[in-house]
Amino acid sequence: QVQLVESGGGLVQAGGSLRLSCAASGRTFSRYVMGWFRQAPGKEREFVAATWNGDRTYYGDLVKGRFTISRDNAKNTVYLQMNNLKPEDTAVYFCAASWSGESYFEVDSYAYWGQGTQVTVSS
Numbered sequence: 001q002v003q004l005v006e007s008g009g010g011l012v013q014a015g016g017s018l019r020l021s022c023a024a025s026g027r028t029f030s031r032y033v034m035g036w037f038r039q040a041p042g043k044e045r046e047f048v049a050a051t052w053n054g055d056r057t058y059y060g061d062l063v064k065g066r067f068t069i070s071r072d073n074a075k076n077t078v079y080l081q082m083n084n085l086k087p088e089d090t091a092v093y094f095c096a097a098s099w100s101g102e103s104y105f106e107v108d109s110y111a112y113w114g115q116g117t118q119v120t121v122s123s
Contacts, residue, residue, distance in 0.1 A: 002026040002097050002112045009093060009117030012085055016121070020080040022095030022114055030073040033101035035110055036080045038091035038119075045094070047105040049080060058104060063089075085121045092116040 008020040020036070035050040049069035051057045057069055068081040078095055096110035103109045 002029065002032065004095050004097060004112055004114035006093065006095050006114040006117040009119045011120045011122065014085060014087055014121055014123050016085050017081070017083045018085065018119060020082065020093055020095075020117060020119075022078045022080075024076045024078070024097065026076070029076040032097040032099065032112075033104060034069075034071055034078040035096045035098065035104060036069060036078075036093060037096060037107065037110075038089075038093045039116075040091040043091075045107050047107075048093070050101070050104040051078065052101060060105070082119070085119075087121045087123045090119060090121050092118050 003025040004022055006022045012018055030053050033052055036048040037045050038048050039045040047060045049059045051069045051071050066084045071078040094116045095114045097112040098110045
């Protein structure tokens with residue numbers, strides 16, 4: 001089992017940047033596929049990015065080219081660097097862990113979730 005704690009959210013103006021962090025407990029962090037999702041009020045939770053243990057990464061179409069996911073297995077932490085933020089990026093951002101990574105873009109593929117961190121982008 002793994003516990004996840006996100007941090008780094010906040011209020012930023014459009015065009016600005018934020019870096020989210022997700023600290024994980026446990027000694028098997030490197031074996032998990034790690035993902036970031038977000039959920040805006042009244043909308044379903046949507047895939048943002050995922051990373052395997054290595055170079056393999058995937059991004060949702062709405063963030064491709066602006067967001068970068070990375071991980072530091074020595075620190076049991078996954079990051080989401082968000083650049084050129086837009087008001088439509090406003091949401092609660094969640095990190096999640098999956099054993100298999102199959103259907104990495106689907107919420108149901110992830111067994112463990114953090115509590116979320118709010119990101120608000122003003123226009």
